Amino acid sequence: MTLSINIPSATQAKETDYCGVISGAKTDKIKNCRFTIFYGKLKTAPLIEECPVNLECKVIHTLTLNSHTLFVCQIEETYISESGLTDNKPDVQKMNPIVFTTEPRQYYSIGNVTAQAYSIGMEIEQKKNK
Ligand SMILES: Cc1cc2nc3c(=O)[nH]c(=O)nc-3n(C[C@H](O)[C@H](O)[C@H](O)COP(=O)(O)O)c2cc1C
Numbered sequence: 001m002t003l004s005i006n007i008p009s010a011t012q013a014k015e016t017d018y019c020g021v022i023s024g025a026k027t028d029k030i031k032n033c034r035f036t037i038f039y040g041k042l043k044t045a046p047l048i049e050e051c052p053v054n055l056e057c058k059v060i061h062t063l064t065l066n067s068h069t070l071f072v073c074q075i076e077e078t079y080i081s082e083s084g085l086t087d088n089k090p091d092v093q094k095m096n097p098i099v100f101t102t103e104p105r106q107y108y109s110i111g112n113v114t115a116q117a118y119s120i121g122m123e124i125e126q127k128k129n130k
Contacts, residue, residue, distance in 0.1 A: 001058075001059040001062075002042045002044045002045040002056070002057060002058055002059065002076075003045050003057050003059060003071065003073065004045040004046060004047045004048075004054055004055060004056055004057065005054070005055040005057060005073075006047060006048040006051040006053070006054050006055075007051055007052065007053040007054075007055075007095070007097050007098075008050075008051050008052075008097070008098050009051070009052050009095060009096040009097060009098060010096050010097070010098045010099075010107065010108070010109035010110075011096065012050070012051070012098065013098060013107045015033040015035070015050075016098055016107070017107070018032070018033060019033065030046075030048075035048045035049070035050050036048070036049040036050060037049070040054070040056040040076075040077050040079065041056065041076065041077050042056050042058065042076055042077070045057065047079065051081075052080065052081045052083065052084040052094075052095040052096070052097070053078070053079070053080055053081075053084065053090075053095055053097065054078070054079040054080075055075050055077075055078055055079075056075070056076050056077040056078075056079070057073035057074060057075050057076060058073060058074045058076055059071050059072070059073050060072050060073060060074050080095070081095075092110065093110070093112075093113075096109055096110070097109075097110060
């Protein structure tokens, strides 16, 4: 079994929310959102062209829980839109991924860089005995 994870940008809040509140069991969500589908190397998992990041996955384990089924997946390929790249590398500010919070139920964008990772924490280490 295969599936895809498609990360929308903050500018796609309307389509993202629609896909969250409406079931695809009876409605063609792809058509209503005017999304374009493409297939990658696995050939079986539909991917959404309009989303800046697409992860093509193989399902490795399926865990049946009380209310939900949990899929443990292996990412086989990653696709990033040209518009989400700087010097051919992923640029998270350009991808502008949407962020969802449960309380309040809102969508955000990620904002600015706040610090350098694997680095700012060392300031505590350097000052700990001073
Ligand atoms: C903002 C938002 C977040 C959601 N998060 C989850 C989630 O984490 N897990 C889940 O099973 N359903 C979640 N849902 C509900 C599903 O998106 C919903 O059941 C949807 O109808 C499923 O579509 P489908 O029937 O086409 O698979 C969320 C819905 C919204 C609007």
